[in-house]
Amino acid sequence: MYVSYKWLQDYVDLSGVTAEELAEKITKSGIEVEGVETLNEGIKGVVIGHVLEREQHPNADKLSKCLVDIGEEAPVQIICGAPNVAKGQKVAVAKTGAVLPGNFKIKRAKLRGEESNGMICSLQELGMEGKIVPKEYAEGIFVFPNSVTPGEDAIEALNRDDKVLELGLTPNRADCLNMLGVAYEVGAILGREVKFPEINLTESSEKASNYIKVSVEANEDNPLYAAKVIRNVKIGPSPLWMQTRLMAAGIRPHNNVVDITNYILLEYGQPLHAFDYEKLGSKEILVRRAKEGETIVTLDDAKRTLTPDHLVITNGTEPVAIAGVMGGANSEVDADTTIVLLEAAYFAGSPIRKASKDHGLRSEASTRFEKGVDPNRVREAGERAAALMAEYAGGEVLDGTVEVDTLQVEPAVVSITMDKLNTFLGMKLTVEEVTDIFARLKFEAAVDDETVTVTVPTRRGDITIEEDLIEEIARLYGYDNIPKTLPAGEQLAGKLTPYQAKRRFVRRFLEGAGLYQAVTYSLTSAEKVTQYALEKTEPIQLAMPMSEERSQLRLSIIPHLLEVLKYNGARQADSLAVYETGSVFLAKGGELPAEEEHLAAAMTGLWVSNPWQGEKKPVDFYVLKGILEGLTEKLELSNRIEYIQAQMDGMHPGRTADILLDGKRIGFIGQVHPSMQKQLDLKDTYVFELKLNELLEAGTEPLHYEPIPRFPSITRDIALVADKDIPAGTLRSIILEAGGQLLKEASVFDLYEGANMEEGKKSIAFSLKYMDPERTLTDEEVTKVHEKVLAALKEKAGAVLRA
Incomplete structure (x- = not known):
């Protein structure tokens, strides 16, 4: 609703209150004023002119030479291109030195050899939108009634010396979709009377x-x-x-x-x-x-x-x-x-x-x-x-x-006790204060002991229950005037649950690692609904979808994150890392689907880019896996997490792993299949998705501290020849199991599959660290355990030392 400040003054005395101040007061009373537009902003020097003479421009078919009285000592000559300019008209004239919207300055000029001292204006040139200009003046200048006088302010004659308040009305405040309704509201806010139009009908x-x-x-x-x-x-x-x-x-x-x-x-x-x-x-x-x-x-x-x-x-x-x-x-x-x-x-x-x-x-x-x-x-x-x-x-x-x-309308009658009113608001209002507010609103109120009964005018159809009356009192009393109090009691509300605290930590960790949080639709298409699903159940179809693209409840978050990467990549943001925590929806045979919270991430492009040092590092499997390992370490679950090579539809067959927690699959990580990357026009893209609820609800052991070792460790490096299809993780597990208590660490530091290697074999090197926190180990003790490790590797995996 657009409200003219000057027009509103016909109904309410606004003296001492500017349009901006009024907008602030209306907003604070519960109706948002989205903006205040100054209609004559950037305009000066525009007056009413009287066209005394009009003749054809001698050197231009579409121009007219006009002699215009602008209220000064002598009329001025103005060249005008409007097709409807004519002798005898009263028009808007921007004088020499005038300024029009857009900081357009009017100067003395020569047009096709004839002097022009100003400009005869159309309404559009005075800042009005073409859609509100009368049709007869849409293609030319505006013509005033003959009652105006040359030299008067044209902007004032057009009521452009005004400000317009734009009210953002909620559906319940239909009473303010008119000037009288706004006048009632403003009268109540300012405590002033409302004047009604006179109807003089004969x-x-x-x-x-x-x-x-x-x-x-x-x-x-x-x-x-x-x-x-x-x-x-x-x-x-x-x-x-x-x-x-x-x-x-x-x-x-x-x-x-x-x-x-x-x-x-x-x-x-x-x-x-x-x-x-x-x-x-x-x-x-x-x-x-x-x-x-x-x-x-x-x-x-x-x-x-x-x-x-x-x-x-x-x-x-x-x-x-x-x-x-x-x-x-x-x-x-x-x-x-x-x-x-x-x-x-x-x-x-x-x-x-x-x-x-x-x-x-x-x-x-x-x-x-x-x-x-x-x-x-x-x-x-x-x-x-x-x-x-x-x-x-x-x-x-x-x-x-x-x-x-046949209309039967009775005004609503609503009663409320002062005790309930003050309890709701946390205040100590008196009956006199409450009845005064209802009087300002032009509501008829009757008081019986501590009960106020209000007869609501039919113009306020939104007032039907006690809570509506409480809202009216609160907003007219002033939300800023409601006293502030702190909660009292032994236990205060607002504490995060352990799950919520952990989820917040997960988000902060991933953001600290450089990932942006994404919030995507929970709805997807029939084509994408089963893609990358950790648990494939019967897809859930919406009864009334808004489109085929949003017709199914999602089973995985990753398709949506890939859409985010595609959208940004099309806008030249081709190095991006995003994550999302959100629900997937699984059909469990009941009336409603089960919601399961997942965590997913997707990365593409460069992870490190320092051009001045000539350093560029593209995202790869180990960048994303490293971020996930850092997260599980902070959650004290790293020793319970395993990564097992896997194959999955839509994922690269050699660069995908299942994520296991205590031996149970809770997610996967890997590279998106090259054909899918090509379809989405993406560079190499890496993703993971896991069941966040299982990760955060996994119990952790009490924190256990170990003293810093006082005795030195012994490191042995081994290069093994093993079948290509044996994962490094399997070999590492065999090493750690066979090494017993003395073997503290085993890590891969080299892989070779080139020349001089037997077909189907690979060379993989491990660094093993032996240590006893209570004493210094001897070579004999280490050799004994080391030989046990090598024997276990040969027996269980057929891996032998490289010659």
């Missing part, structure tokens, strides 16, 4: 009922329909002040009758519609549900096919409007209209919302009917519009209103 002796009959078949959809007849109207432009107020609210002016209906919509929040009475083709208005296949051509010249879900206004036989959404072209008010039938009605939100959605017609009227209008303002809005048509269109308002009224 009716003729002739009865409106002689011209029209109203019937309603769909009473639930349309419990109130009121029609007034205005005769002898003269269609023309609406007054300038009305046009400028509509434009400030984002609505394009059309003509006096249509502009008045839009003006009342903004002022009262009550949509109205004006029919050309003589085009109706009957003296009857019938409101009913549309028939299947029935059609109507709406004001936008589109042919619409209707269904029984849609409410229509008819002339007794054929539709002349889609109720509450848009009128029909067959009854449109145009330049020849002389009799207007004015509709003021209360429509239920459901059929309006249905028609608006089905036909893609989201109008200012449908928005208000969908959210709910004040039923007690319907007739008043119609009376106000009729009075304005009499004043500004020269119309004669016929006596009476023809209506159908």
Whole structure:
């Protein structure tokens, strides 16, 4: 909702409160003001000019040479390219030295040999959007009414010396979708009275009922329909002040009758519609549900096919409007209209919302009917519009209103005790303070002992329960004024569970290692749902998916992380490391799927890049494995984690390993298969995914400290010849098992598979460290254990020392 600061002053005294201060107060009271726009920002030196003479430019077919009175001693010559400039017009003139939006400065110039001392401006050149400029001036300059005086400030005449507040209204605050509703709100905030528009309506002796009959078949959809007849109207432009107020609210002016209906919509929040009475083709208005296949051509010249879900206004036989959404072209008010039938009605939100959605017609009227209008303002809005048509269109308002009224609306009555109010707010408000706030809101409040009973005006349909009253008190009292207290008691809430603390540590560790956290959809496509799944169950299909790409609950996080890498790679961010902790969804035969939290990561591109040192290190298997090993070490699980060579769909057959915790598979790590990398246009990419809940819920032994060894260790290196298909991890396990208590470490430091090696064999070198914390080992003791290790290697793996 766009709220003109100057227009708002018609209803509430805003003296001493700037637009920015008012925006701050409104925001603090619970309605967010998304911005304050200064309409004349960056504009100066623009006045009203009177075109005294206009002749064709001698050297240009599309330029005019104009002599313009700008209120100074002598008129000035201005060259103008607008096709609609003419003698006698009152126009906006940017004088020499003026500044227009975009810091465009006007200077004295020569155009095709003729001097130009200024610029005759269009509304677009004064900062207005083309969509709100009246159609007759969309391709040229704007022409003022003759009542203005040359030399006056054109910006002030156009009401551009104004500020517009943009309210970000939540669906429950439909009462502020109009100027009077905002005035009630501002009046309550500032503690000032609200002034209401005066309705000076004089009716003729002739009865409106002689011209029209109203019937309603769909009473639930349309419990109130009121029609007034205005005769002898003269269609023309609406007054300038009305046009400028509509434009400030984002609505394009059309003509006096249509502009008045839009003006009342903004002022009262009550949509109205004006029919050309003589085009109706009957003296009857019938409101009913549309028939299947029935059609109507709406004001936008589109042919619409209707269904029984849609409410229509008819002339007794054929539709002349889609109720509450848009009128029909067959009854449109145009330049020849002389009799207007004015509709003021209360429509239920459901059929309006249905028609608006089905036909893609989201109008200012449908928005208000969908959210709910004040039923007690319907007739008043119609009376106000009729009075304005009499004043500004020269119309004669016929006596009476023809209506159908089955509307039964009672204001909500809500009671609350002071004890409950103060308990909820943690305050000690008095009855006087509370009733004062309700009085500012224009709510009728009655007090019985400590109970306050409030009769809520029908304009505030959002107030229905005690909690609504508490919210009104809190926001008008001022959220900033609610006292601050600390929780009391022996145990305070807010502590993380051990699982939550560990999960937070995991995230911090991975971020410290250089990975970025990603948050991706939990939904995926049927094509990707089973890719990289640790546990393949029947995929879970959504009943009403928003698209085929988001139709299944995911079984793995990795496909989403690969999408993240692809998206960033297409934007030249080809070195990236991301991780995510999130749920996968497993069908367990029950009504709802089981959620299992996983941890996944994906890396691609360069891990280290120091161009000035000539150092570049691309991501590889061991970079990602090292990060994971560091994490499990910090979680005190490194001695319980194993990596076993594995093969898996979508993964590189020789660079993939299962991750085991206490011998149970909890995840995998490896390189994405080259064909998948090519499909995603990725460089070598490495990923892992594991069951985070099993990792974090694994019990750990109490912390055990070991003294620093006082005795030296002995290191022996061995180079073994073994079959190529025997994993290094298997050989290391055999070494550690055979080495017993004296063998403390065994690590790979070399691998050779080149020339002079037997086919199908490899040479792999280990460094073994022997040590006893209680004494110095002798060579004989080490040799004895070392020979036992070599024997075990030969017996269990066929590995022998390289000659």
